[in-house]
Amino acid sequence: xVISIRNVHKQYMAGGLKTVALKGVNLDVEHGEFVxxxxxSGSGKSTLLNVSGGLDQVNDGEIIVDxxxxxxxxxxxxxxxxxxxxxFIFQQYHLLPNMTVYENxxxxxxxxxxxxxxxxxxQEVRLEKHANKFPYELxxxxxxxxxxxRALAKKPAILFCDEPTGALDEDTGxxxxxxxxxxxxxxxxxxxxxxxxxxxxxxxxxVVKMRSGEITEVSxxxxxxxxSEVSWA
Amino acid sequence: xxxxxxxxxxxxxxxxxxxxxxxxxxxITNQEDFLVVLAIPTERxxxxxxEQRHQSAGYFGNQQQAxxxxxxxxxxxxxxxxxxxxxxxxxxxxxxxxxxxxxxxTHTFRFxxxxxxxxQTYVLEGRLPTADHEIAIFPEYANQNHLLIGDTLTINEQPxxxxxxxxxPDYIYPIFSxxxxxxxxxxxxxxxxxxxxxxxxxxxxxxxFSGSFRDExxxxxxxxxxxxxxxxxxxxxxxxxxxxxxxxxxLHSNHLLSITFSNLxxxxxxxxxxxxxxxxxxxxxxQIGILKAMGYxxxxxxxxxxxxxxxxxxxxxxxxxxxxxxxxxxxxxxxxVNFVLPPVQFYFTPRLFIRGVLYPILVTVxxxxxxxxxxxxxxxxxxxxxxxxxxLSIVSKGLSKLLRPFSFSTRFKYxxxxxxxxxxxxxxxxxxxxxxxxxFGFIAFNAVDDVSDRxxxxxxxxxxxxxxxxxxxxxGAGETEFLKYQAYPELEVVSTPFYIYGIDxxxxxxxxxNGQAENITSLANEGLLINEFIAKAxxxxxxxxxxxxxxxxxxxxxxxxxxxxxxxxxxxxxLDWLRQDLNIGTSQYNGSWTQERPDNTRHIxxxxxxxxLAQNVEAGMEMIRVTLQFMVVIxxxxxxxxxxxxxxxxxxxxxxxxxxxxxxxxxxxxxSKMVLTIYFPFVLMAYFLSVLITRVGVDLIMSQIANRLPxxxxxxxxxxxxxxxxxxxxxTYLIAIKCSKRQLAKVSLQEVLKY
Numbered sequence: 001x002v003i004s005i006r007n008v009h010k011q012y013m014a015g016g017l018k019t020v021a022l023k024g025v026n027l028d029v030e031h032g033e034f035v036x037x038x039x040x041s042g043s044g045k046s047t048l049l050n051v052s053g054g055l056d057q058v059n060d061g062e063i064i065v066d067x068x069x070x071x072x073x074x075x076x077x078x079x080x081x082x083x084x085x086x087x088f089i090f091q092q093y094h095l096l097p098n099m100t101v102y103e104n105x106x107x108x109x110x111x112x113x114x115x116x117x118x119x120x121x122x123q124e125v126r127l128e129k130h131a132n133k134f135p136y137e138l139x140x141x142x143x144x145x146x147x148x149x150r151a152l153a154k155k156p157a158i159l160f161c162d163e164p165t166g167a168l169d170e171d172t173g174x175x176x177x178x179x180x181x182x183x184x185x186x187x188x189x190x191x192x193x194x195x196x197x198x199x200x201x202x203x204x205x206x207v208v209k210m211r212s213g214e215i216t217e218v219s220x221x222x223x224x225x226x227x228s229e230v231s232w233a
Numbered sequence: 234x235x236x237x238x239x240x241x242x243x244x245x246x247x248x249x250x251x252x253x254x255x256x257x258x259x260x261i262t263n264q265e266d267f268l269v270v271l272a273i274p275t276e277r278x279x280x281x282x283x284e285q286r287h288q289s290a291g292y293f294g295n296q297q298q299a300x301x302x303x304x305x306x307x308x309x310x311x312x313x314x315x316x317x318x319x320x321x322x323x324x325x326x327x328x329x330x331x332x333x334x335x336x337x338x339t340h341t342f343r344f345x346x347x348x349x350x351x352x353q354t355y356v357l358e359g360r361l362p363t364a365d366h367e368i369a370i371f372p373e374y375a376n377q378n379h380l381l382i383g384d385t386l387t388i389n390e391q392p393x394x395x396x397x398x399x400x401x402p403d404y405i406y407p408i409f410s411x412x413x414x415x416x417x418x419x420x421x422x423x424x425x426x427x428x429x430x431x432x433x434x435x436x437x438x439x440x441x442f443s444g445s446f447r448d449e450x451x452x453x454x455x456x457x458x459x460x461x462x463x464x465x466x467x468x469x470x471x472x473x474x475x476x477x478x479x480x481x482x483x484l485h486s487n488h489l490l491s492i493t494f495s496n497l498x499x500x501x502x503x504x505x506x507x508x509x510x511x512x513x514x515x516x517x518x519x520q521i522g523i524l525k526a527m528g529y530x531x532x533x534x535x536x537x538x539x540x541x542x543x544x545x546x547x548x549x550x551x552x553x554x555x556x557x558x559x560x561x562x563x564x565x566x567x568x569x570v571n572f573v574l575p576p577v578q579f580y581f582t583p584r585l586f587i588r589g590v591l592y593p594i595l596v597t598v599x600x601x602x603x604x605x606x607x608x609x610x611x612x613x614x615x616x617x618x619x620x621x622x623x624x625l626s627i628v629s630k631g632l633s634k635l636l637r638p639f640s641f642s643t644r645f646k647y648x649x650x651x652x653x654x655x656x657x658x659x660x661x662x663x664x665x666x667x668x669x670x671x672x673f674g675f676i677a678f679n680a681v682d683d684v685s686d687r688x689x690x691x692x693x694x695x696x697x698x699x700x701x702x703x704x705x706x707x708x709g710a711g712e713t714e715f716l717k718y719q720a721y722p723e724l725e726v727v728s729t730p731f732y733i734y735g736i737d738x739x740x741x742x743x744x745x746x747n748g749q750a751e752n753i754t755s756l757a758n759e760g761l762l763i764n765e766f767i768a769k770a771x772x773x774x775x776x777x778x779x780x781x782x783x784x785x786x787x788x789x790x791x792x793x794x795x796x797x798x799x800x801x802x803x804x805x806x807x808l809d810w811l812r813q814d815l816n817i818g819t820s821q822y823n824g825s826w827t828q829e830r831p832d833n834t835r836h837i838x839x840x841x842x843x844x845x846l847a848q849n850v851e852a853g854m855e856m857i858r859v860t861l862q863f864m865v866v867i868x869x870x871x872x873x874x875x876x877x878x879x880x881x882x883x884x885x886x887x888x889x890x891x892x893x894x895x896x897x898x899x900x901x902x903x904x905s906k907m908v909l910t911i912y913f914p915f916v917l918m919a920y921f922l923s924v925l926i927t928r929v930g931v932d933l934i935m936s937q938i939a940n941r942l943p944x945x946x947x948x949x950x951x952x953x954x955x956x957x958x959x960x961x962x963x964x965t966y967l968i969a970i971k972c973s974k975r976q977l978a979k980v981s982l983q984e985v986l987k988y
Contacts, residue, residue, distance in 0.1 A: 055982040094890075096645075103644060111897060134625055150897075
């Protein structure tokens with residue numbers, strides 16, 4: 001197992017009210033698995049991604065990643081762990097607007113101990129011809145592909161994706177999913193993707209359904225669809 | 234904003250109060266419009282004037298006057314003819330200096346014969362003397378020597394009762410000699426006594442006449458015409474008379490200072506306010522777009538955002554205004570100590586409120602309106618588009634191409650810095666203005682020490698003695714004699730009189746050094762040595778020729794060296810050469826530099842103790858030094874505060890980028906280095922530019938004022954000072970970064986999850 005989530009509880013204060021985001025969640029993710037976490041708004045899926053990716057602390061329970069109990073790590077150690085092990089892709093891309101496509105990927109590549117060639121990652125997302133463009137000159141899909149290249153350039157063991165197709169239309173969204181599928185299949189990168197789009201679950205190895213901070217169902221796809229075949233919700 | 238209004242109101246409030254008083258005072262006392270110094274006449278001129286008097290007096294008068302025609306009669310007749318010719322009032326402003334040693338200090342008492350029309354005596358307290366044992370003195374002299382009306386002051390072994398405290402309108406800054414351009418209120422005072430007492434003391438009175446115009450006249454033309462009248466050595470209008478013009482100069486300087494510094498501070502403030510507004514609007518773009526889509530007009534949105542700068546401007550300027558009023562009262566009263574003036578009442582002018590409160594508000598609001606109009610003019614849909622305002626400018630795109638050969642770190646920093654050109658400009662302005670204050674403070678601070686060091690540290694004598702006649706006494710070991718006269722330079726620009734010293738070119742008692750610390754005393758054999766003050770004020774160099782009128786004789790000398798002194802317009806030449814040119818016998822002199830104070834003060838005009846003089850200069854400079862220290866500290870604090878505000882802006886504006894870097898695994902230290910140090914090169918560039926601007930500005934100011942005042946200050950800014958300033962500026966920026974690191978640490982990882 002690469003990720004082991006054990007009886008994790010998470011609550012936070014919002015507007016003076018205590019909100020319980022995760023109630024004793026347990027989940028295992030294998031190395032190289034494509035996991036999709038489904039749930040509507042407020043189900044706790046984003047919180048699950050945050051605590052699993054070391055972006056937030058849990059109130060109770062533990063999370064073990066590649067043998068390391070990350071819930072016990074201090075801030076600096078967690079930063080270092082994220083640097084070496086995790087990649088992130090977000091709904092809003094979060095590219096650096098003042099840097100070119102090449103430089104945006106370079107931001108991630110610099111964290112890679114092996115310092116691989118940036119162009120290689122641009123080729124993987126088929127954006128090598130746009131290397132000198134700025135983010136505002138790209139479409140949403142292209143920007144998301146840059147974000148994927150940036151995340152990949154770190155050579156992460158696990159790629160956390162928070163609604164990566166949420167801001168995209170169907171066609172573009174499928175392109176992105178196709179890229180993620182390729183990464184998973186060719187590089188054996190573990191993908192942990194959260195979404196509310198039921199169709200996206202069809203490309204996953206494991207589908208985790210959440211509601212009100214709890215996992216309600218864990219299922220497996222014996223036959224995974226290709227990204228282009230996904231029924232878009 | 235507070236600082237801007239405060240500085241303006243303080244300085245301007247004080248100066249306008251003093252201007253108001255001065256206007257009143259000079260009017261009441263009929264301050265002179267000009268002064269005239271008559272030349273020492275030849276025998277022929279005296280005879281001619283005597284003949285003229287014969288003819289006007291008639292036969293019987295002739296006989297008496299023929300036998301009793303003195304030099305004073307000649308001067309009076311000449312003055313009368315000038316007055317008639319030019320339709321002016323001219324009165325003799327005769328004075329004589331008596332010197333006393335009181336508690337090891339040299340006190341100088343200037344007995345002045347009172348005038349009736351021009352430069353009337355102002356009685357602050359008491360009554361003018363009517364008996365021979367009575368005198369009137371300066372109030373500050375009385376205050377510093379613990380004297381009251383009714384007390385006794387002994388001068389030349391004669392006791393005098395003090396009956397009044399007085400002031401004279403032509404002695405507002407009463408320097409008694411241009412040799413020592415600092416007035417010491419503790420040891421110097423004017424004495425008004427009866428005519429009989431004046432006659433008793435007046436054995437070496439100087440021939441000076443004070444004049445006022447009877448009707449409207451062009452002062453410059455009139456004074457120039459009088460200057461050229463036969464028998465006149467020179468005439469000078471009151472603005473060239475340092476005893477009158479020094480205060481005007483100070484007031485005008487303060488006025489200039491108040492305008493310049495307050496505007497610079499206002500500029501800094503406006504730059505930061507505009508940045509804060511831009512930040513707010515960028516953060517509210519979505520809301521603004523929605524409001525516009527709903528139908529809110531641009532005007533109504535502008536008004537709502539205008540409240541912030543308006544409130545800042547109103548509160549800041551009002552606080553600064555009232556603080557300034559309080560300090561202006563205090564500053565106005567300091568002039569009573571440093572100048573001889575009646576007590577100053579604070580005088581409020583509407584201009585203080587207009588310039589101190591309304592003007593900063595108008596400037597801030599005006600600039601805000603321009604920026605708001607520009608920022609809010611977008612269509613609602615484009616405003617609602619996330620990150621639509623993050624399009625890159627041509628500058629950023631161009632820079633990106635230029636930076637390609639450089640490392641990632643360099644490319645990241647500069648592309649982030651130039652993404653918001655306004656912020657770069659604002660930071661540049663803030664650092665430039667603060668650095669100008671800092672560099673000015675350094676220059677003036679160093680100058681304060683330099684004036685004293687250069688004037689006194691190399692002198693090997695303890696006393697300078699000046700006689701009121703030529704003497705032939707023997708000179709002891711460790712002493713040297715000199716001849717000293719006033720010299721009236723013939724220059725293209727109007728100037729204050731110089732002094733010429735005839736010295737022994739081989740003396741080691743008062744060696745003279747140039748700016749390269751070379752002993753150039755012997756160059757007095759080859760020509761005239763001028764000092765740095767004269768060189769800077771009149772753009773004179775070694776090799777130039779200088780013509781001066783000395784004791785009525787026009788003499789021209791080549792300039793052979795420049796002495797590294799700033800204490801007054803001094804020139805030096807070989808003693809023998811000067812004796813020859815002025816037909817003075819060998820071994821005669823009228824001054825000496827000695828180790829011992831003379832026992833006998835007969836025939837002595839003054840005795841200056843170098844220690845006292847140095848202390849006077851130090852004391853005078855001390856207040857300047859304290860003011861400068863205060864200014865430098867305030868500047869550094871203001872600069873630091875502004876830099877913290879600006880670096881915090883950088884963090885707030887780039888929160889998402891900072892968050893994504895942290896999420897990706899960049900450490901706090903790496904993010905800090907990438908984001909917070911981006912402006913460092915601009916900070917240093919602004920500083921070095923400020924050095925250039927300030928040096929040029931100060932040199933310009935010095936050359937303008939130097940020909941109006943008999944002193945200047947060195948304006949050197951050495952490499953050492955430049956580096957020290959750079960270190961201070963760099964440290965200020967580093968402190969600002971340190972203060973902002975906490976802000977950086979607060980940027981959460983969840984920032985990237987916000988949509």
